[in-house]
Amino acid sequence: MPMLKEPWKKYKAFPPLNLPDRQWPSKTLDKAPRWLSTDLRDGNQSLSGDEKWRYFKMLADIGYKEIEVSFPSASQTDFDFTRRLVETPGTVPDDVWLQVLSPCREDLIRRTVESMKGAKKAIIHIYLATSECFRKVVFNFSQEETLELATRCAKLVRSLTKDDPSTAGTEWAFEFSPETFSDTEPNFVLQVCEAVKAAWEPSVENPIIFNLPATVELATPNVYADQIEYFCRNISEREKICVSLHPHNDRGTAVGAAELAQMAGADRVEGCLFGNGERTGNVDLVTLGLNLYTQGIHPNIDFSDLGSIIDMVETCNKIPVHQRAPYGGSLVVCAFSGSHQDAIKKGFELRERENKAFDDEWQMPYLPLDPADIGRTYEAVIRVNSQSGKGGAAWIILRGLSLDLPRGLQVAFSKVVQKRADELGRELLPSEITELFEQTYFLSNNPRFSIVDYNISTDRSRSPAPAAPGKTPVTKDFMRVFSGVISVDGREFKLEGRGNGPISSLANALRGVGVNLDVQDYKEHAIGRGRDVKAATYIECTAAGSNMKVWGVGIHEDVVQSSLIALLSAASNVSFYILLLFYFVETLC
Structure with a gap:
């Protein structure tokens, strides 16, 4: 083997200028x-x-x-x-x-x-x-x-x-x-x-x-x-x-x-x-x-x-601009990292809460320049692949569907996104993530469980406390009764159940068709403003006798019906999440 040369020795350091009072x-x-x-x-x-x-x-x-x-x-x-x-x-x-x-x-x-x-x-x-x-x-x-x-x-x-x-x-x-x-x-x-x-x-x-x-x-x-x-x-x-x-x-x-x-x-x-x-x-x-x-x-x-x-x-x-070139590169306003995505999502949420105008002071994690100032859309900011975290998909759902997902649902849906990205072997487009969310939580159509007709009434099996003269008896602490017709896999069932509210009464009614869910968490927020406002409801459940957690999502003009739809969404997801668990166990092994 020939002896290694030392090529750096043929170069000499550039002499600096003697300017001790430089300004x-x-x-x-x-x-x-x-x-x-x-x-x-x-x-x-x-x-x-x-x-x-x-x-x-x-x-x-x-x-x-x-x-x-x-x-x-x-x-x-x-x-x-x-x-x-x-x-x-x-x-x-x-x-x-x-x-x-x-x-x-x-x-x-x-x-x-x-x-x-x-x-x-x-x-x-x-x-x-x-x-x-x-x-x-x-x-x-x-x-x-x-x-x-x-x-x-x-x-x-x-x-x-x-x-x-x-x-x-x-x-x-x-x-x-x-x-x-x-x-x-x-x-x-x-x-x-x-x-x-x-x-x-x-x-x-x-x-x-x-x-x-x-x-x-x-x-x-x-x-x-x-x-x-x-x-x-x-x-x-x-x-x-x-x-x-x-x-x-x-x-x-x-x-x-x-x-x-x-x-x-x-x-x-x-x-x-x-x-x-x-x-x-x-x-x-x-x-x-x-x-x-x-x-x-x-x-x-x-x-x-x-x-x-x-x-x-x-x-x-005939020379491409490198995708990582400052400002101009196609990826410089994009975040794939989960922690980056989460920080950017929170930054945009804060601007919206504070009702920041377009020309208000810009302060955003990881984005020194507003993408809109150079003609980029906010939709291009977050890119999601199988290595991305929960914040990326949550940001896309917020932008595309106006749904502000609870943290637990962000984590759950990120697993769904990772599974799909692994299947395809590439990052997912925002439209694909939005469609995947709609399919996973049955926003357009729930083929397994859907409400045909229902009524929520007060359980009057016991008498209310005597009211003061001239007053109506108070029944606000009484149990509620769900009675109605639920379509299960295309078949209609008349169900009835009691609980301390509409959600728990429907949960008890579903036991009549073999679905036993315990509600663990509940979140809701408005979508839109004025007369056209809708309610978005998120419900986390566990299947009885299991630690498996599932989420359901409901959207409706009526708050009660929104929550009932969310519970049926969770019921439909029980079997899906069992399959998803098997996928991640196999991946880890």
Whole structure:
């Protein structure tokens, strides 16, 4: 066997910046940054012209005001797409800036500016890698040569845009990226940016954009924040500069890096929806935006119909949004765990009891964001499989049937759900759980036991105590008598029984057909309000001579009849629960 190598020894730790008086750790985010979507250029470079067209319209509709649309010098397709945007009336909203990208090459810069002639608002973005690695490996440049090229290209952009009278109909802005910023000597970045700024001559009204990319994420987010704060504190004429971020996600911490770097002074963030882009992707603009939302800050982007945004992204990019992606993933507002389901159910119940409005403060276990705010339904919150607990099915029954199940019934029905999920080998749909509950407790039809006719009367076999003069004798403590006709498996039986109330009198009457039940628990609540209110009754029973507990459910406009139906539901379930017990014993064995 060959000797094991030690590959980690060929890497060295990224050197942190010496910034002992850093201020960003005590800052908080209190507003949305300027956003630039780079989906059409950096999110997926294989989009067709028609896909870009639909995607651009979606980005503008949800609120992005700066959109990098192409790399016009890279292909005729990108150039033609840019011209189509510029030349088609009504396509680009008046307040939306089109941004195009070019490397620091004079011929490519000219082609890039040409693509934007006639645009209302145009940002010309040029970039030059400034790190020692790129200077040495890619360009074979010295620092002086890098500085000279950046300055010369900035002057060229100026001469072709704001200094050219023929382009006066366009509002021009300029962006420069010292690509590989995070791997470049901090003071050299300042030197290059100062030279570029002097060449462009920005103003407070039209600042220059210095985009500071973590082209490859090389260090922890706090190091990037230090680099941004150092730049913001040491660049001159800070009021004439928009500091922009472009974090990549090689270490999986682009979102954290972008948030800390904003605290460190950045004004703008470039990224892609759901983090698409080169390698591990650009920073995820959806996560950044909705992170602000959950802190009470509007991101100025409309994510209220996140599903349609996902559809557009997946259709155009041919890249699925991962089911666990923050906010957008299909499972991120779903709970399978029993304890999670129970906590969420209680949270929604409390909101309903407190009559919380849609826009009241949101406080919900396990759900930092109201699913309704991103176009998700509450029905999708809880998903039930054979491993789920009692709360999940109970929540679905509450939402679907308005039945607030007692805890004991939740436990009992969860076993029924688990058995069905095991039989099917998958999770159950809410409609399937609702139907299963209706079948288990015979809400629509009880084929075994049903009331044909009945009467509840007072047992007057003994005389009431003499009443006071002018008063009616009191009989409230007398026994009650059930007399009526009960259908048992399709056959009608006349039954009679005595008890201290309607439920116990029917229970005693059922002994005439061989059903001997003792009532252990009783709960009821109203369904609906006003004249159409119904009573929901839950009765727990044990079969005489057994510890087997069964539940019955009854719903009726009449409270008494609701309770009688519930008892017959429990009677029908005695044999079913014996079978269910055998199933769980076999499963455990």
